[in-house]
Amino acid sequence: MNVSTWVWLATLVALVAVLAVDLLIIGRRPHEPTMKEAGGWVAFYVALALLFGAGVWAVAGGRYAGEFYTGWLTEYSLSVDNLFVFVIIMGRFAVPRRFQQKVLLIGIVLALVMRGAFIAAGAALIAQFSWVFYIFGAFLVYTAVTLVKGGENDEDEFKENVLIRWAKRALPISSSFADGQFRVVTAAGKRLFTPMLIVMIAIGTTDLIFALDSIPAIFGITKEPYLVFTANVFALMGLRQLFFLLGGLLERLVYLNVGLAAVLAFIGVKLFLEALHTNSLPFINDGHGLHWAPEIPIWLSLLVILGTLGVATVASLAKSARDRKKDLVSADR
Template sequence: MNISAWVWIATLVAVVVVLAIDLLIIGRRPHEPSMKESGSWVAFYIALALAFGGGLWFFAGAGPAAEFYTGWLTEYSLSVDNLFIFMIIMARFAVPRQFQQKVLLIGIVLALVMRGLFIAAGAALISQFSWVFYIFGAFLVYTAITLLKEGETDEDDFKENILIRWAKRALPVSSSFDTGRMTVVTETGKRLFTPLLIVMIAIGTTDLLFALDSIPAIFGITKEPYLVFTANVFALMGLRQLFFLLGGLLERLVYLNYGLAAVLAFIGVKLFLEALHTNNVDFINGGHGVHWAPEIPIWLSLLVIIGTLGIATVASLVKSSRDRRRELADSQV
């Protein structure tokens, strides 16, 4: 794809406008959104992503549209998994429900900025060094194995990193969230940070770790930076509302980690095969491409990802339903 500068500018302006509107709404009326409100916004963002893919199909053809849909679905699924950790962070720092929207939105802005930097760096590396795909593929397979070992998500998956521990120790932090601002002035005139700053640091550093998984995954589907960026944007834009919409349902997706592990392993193998096919590393086949290495078409990738995530979701809901019935039966004995 040949993306002109004005298309990039228009896309970035549209993202900034949507985020500004979101921030204005939250800033004027901090609240916990209802299921109806959250559902409407999630449906809006999903419809927007589908329409964007349709526009790509019309202007650029079926190939880029399929790559966008596959990348968006992958990033959206990884983002849902990220919500588990966000829930743990909110609970760990006892963030009041009416301020959680603000925390999530700022976290999304941080994620977009960091992922934008990662995408630019990844695109530059790929254009210069095709062997980077070997590293990306190996990293995704390693991440998949790690997910399998971890199994279900629990509170042990979030550990306070060195930056969070430093901030809690070095910064003057109040004991109250007050009105949801970053700072508060005491009766004696001393300015203190509220715990909201510590939560922002936790969300931001966690987003940085998430980007390390998601960016190699999306580059395993498409090498076009514009598609990589827009897939990430649409995956993140409705994340705040999805957090409130799913609520307790997240805890029922007990096999989601296994499904994501399978998806990441599949994309890792796909990357490795592509690297072999276009190989120029001297110690592998004399620096020539390995022609027996198959190229996995994008339609097959899309089917595998949809099928894997669908099976993981259905299996999770069935298991959770059986566990609840078993607990209910035990309580009546």
């Protein structure tokens, strides 16, 4: 897939324009969005991703469109897992609801910039060393095992990293969020940062940590840097509104980690098989590819990912419903 420089530039300009409009809306009227507003924005970004995929289909063909849709779905589902930690961060720092949109947007912008660097580095590694797929595959399988062993999401999933601890220690921080600004001036004329800065750093850096598994995962779907980047963009763009739309539903997705673990393990195995098929390591089959290793087609990957996430969601909601019934029965006794 050949993507010209002007297409890259047009994509980046469109991304900046959408983010600027978002930031302008939030900056002019900080508020907690209603379910209708959040749902409308989520539907808008999903429709935008679907239209973008249709455009890829029209220009580059069904193969690349399938890779985009599968990659976007994978990144979107992994991004939903981020929301659990975002809820914990908002609670840990007691962020007022009306300022949470701004924190999420700035954090997501920071994450997009850092993920862009990750994607560029990953693409360069893959172009130079095909054996890196062995490492990516093993890492994804390891992450899947860790997710299953870790069980449900809880506060242990968020730990303040070095950057957050340094910022809290080195920067003058006020005790108030003021009007949602990053800096305030006290009556004595002293300039202080507000906790908004710390929370924004927490959101951005935490999302970067999540990228350690999501970036290898999408490279298991497509090797095209443009599709990897745009799939990440569309997955993150609607994350802010999804945070408010799902709300309490997040707590009911008790089997989401199991579903995501299955998806990551599947992609990890897919990467390992692909690495075997295109092997260049001299100590494996004298540096020749193992042609018996099957290549998993993109349509099968899409079906497996959709099916796994669907089963995990239905099973989660069914378990939550059963638990609520048990609680009601217990309360009546």
